[in-house]
Amino acid sequence: MITPTIVEGLRPYALGEKLRGLRLRKSMGLVELGKHTGLSAAMLSKLERGKLFPTLPTLLRIALVFGVGLEYFFTDERKRHVVAIARKRERLRFPDNPGKGSIAYNFESLDFNATERKLNAFYAEFEPVAAEKVRLHQHAGVELLYLISGTLDLTIGSETFVLEAGDAVYFDSGVRHSYHRASKGPCTGVIVTA
Amino acid sequence: MITPTIVEGLRPYALGEKLRGLRLRKSMGLVELGKHTGLSAAMLSKLERGKLFPTLPTLLRIALVFGVGLEYFFTDERKRHVVAIARKRERLRFPDNPGKGSIAYNFESLDFNATERKLNAFYAEFEPVAAEKVRLHQHAGVELLYLISGTLDLTIGSETFVLEAGDAVYFDSGVRHSYHRASKGPCTGVIVTA
DNA sequence: CTCCCGTTTTCCTGCCACGACAAGACCGGT
DNA sequence: ACCGGTCTTGTCGTGGCAGGAAAACGGGAG
Numbered sequence A, B: 001m002i003t004p005t006i007v008e009g010l011r012p013y014a015l016g017e018k019l020r021g022l023r024l025r026k027s028m029g030l031v032e033l034g035k036h037t038g039l040s041a042a043m044l045s046k047l048e049r050g051k052l053f054p055t056l057p058t059l060l061r062i063a064l065v066f067g068v069g070l071e072y073f074f075t076d077e078r079k080r081h082v083v084a085i086a087r088k089r090e091r092l093r094f095p096d097n098p099g100k101g102s103i104a105y106n107f108e109s110l111d112f113n114a115t116e117r118k119l120n121a122f123y124a125e126f127e128p129v130a131a132e133k134v135r136l137h138q139h140a141g142v143e144l145l146y147l148i149s150g151t152l153d154l155t156i157g158s159e160t161f162v163l164e165a166g167d168a169v170y171f172d173s174g175v176r177h178s179y180h181r182a183s184k185g186p187c188t189g190v191i192v193t194a
Numbered sequence C: 001c002t003c004c005c006g007t008t009t010t011c012c013t014g015c016c017a018c019g020a021c022a023a024g025a026c027c028g029g030t
Numbered sequence D: 001a002c003c004g005g006t007c008t009t010g011t012c013g014t015g016g017c018a019g020g021a022a023a024a025c026g027g028g029a030g
Helices: A004-013 A015-025 A030-037 A041-048 A056-066 B004-013 B015-025 B030-037 B041-048 B056-066
Strands: A083-086 A105-109 A120-126 A142-149 A151-156 A159-164 A168-172 A177-181 A187-193 B083-086 B105-109 B120-126 B142-149 B151-156 B159-164 B168-172 B177-181 B187-193
Touching: A004 A015, A004 B056, A015 A041, A015 A056, A030 A041, A030 A056, A056 B004, A120 A177, A120 B142, A120 B168, A142 A159, A142 B120, A151 A187, A168 B120, B004 B015, B015 B041, B015 B056, B030 B041, B030 B056, B120 B177, B142 B159, B151 B187
Parallel strands: none
Antiparallel strands: A083 B168, A105 A120, A120 A187, A142 A168, A142 A187, A151 A159, A151 A177, A168 B083, B105 B120, B120 B187, B142 B168, B142 B187, B151 B159, B151 B177
16 A cells, blocks of 8 residues: 555655666666666656656666665665764763673763764773673674773684774674773773664 | 566565564564554565565555664675774874875774775874865765864864864764864874764 | 464455556757 | 657556465463
């Protein structure tokens, strides 16, 4: 069932304009694109003018020709002018694991007041914890860690890396990982997940 | 026409798993989701198991319930087990604008050896530049800046914010923006874009 | 075992994506 | 002007596949 509400909800993605943009950028005609995709020129025209919603197979065929992923069409281009500032003094600090003896790190959210997050960022202070007590965790996406000070043991899967101040890592956070402060002094860093 | 090639091309998006993930995260049943979306539980089951490709209207209905955009489904989740470490000493430093007098900042890529980037991260040292010479720039996506030291004037669109060490900003980098070091001493930070 | 709940399978319907075709529309070239 | 040619947009028809209804399956709990 195709209701006005749904049509409205799909409009912001501007599929038609994006399709037309891709095609014209390569100065290609509807018929030519039709040959490459195996679709009729007539239908391509309708798609570009928003008279019709492509099925995923259809959309993928076109995407393949232009070498883009489907995400190209669905990255919401509503320019939400997001600006969220997290002042150091205003930030809340959460212990990683309140009430237990094994607090591995304190962290502060750096963008908790951004409505729409594609990124989650934290400022972390790693606390000394017995190596056997550190907890592994995992979550979908990727993670980026920039170490500002101290030395940190980072375990990813079965491997452990030693990071010094100024080092950075980028890894798939779907793999189990854990942090362990290796330096005597303070150990701080910025963590960004997506 | 629905060919094996197309099926293969759609697999990496793992629509089914994502749908199921969304539903289970809210510990919701197929029937309940059916009520909210106006879709039959039977079909939802098929979608989650990849037996069927949803049309865009259908997909949108589900997305609306969970408050996600369609982009949620099409960000390619090929789990390449990425681990890329950028050691401080091994990193290359690029001036923002080599050969010209108006170098606003030096930056070092923090994940340049990661094959598939969803995130781009830089360590930046902001240099003193006359305020009128700073250049505005823009690029798709969002940007996150964590200021490690110094004071920085950040202009986003027509607004200017003053950031102190430890502050962080999260904003839509599609809007024109520029950096300008406000402190006498060194001014450094981490920039992540997505 | 029976009841209950959520899920999957089966079967079928009908909507709408998509194609075929033709009619504009807009170019040059002669 | 009058033609090709190329690109685009209507109109109409169809069948593939999304989607529904209901029955079968499965797993706890009692």
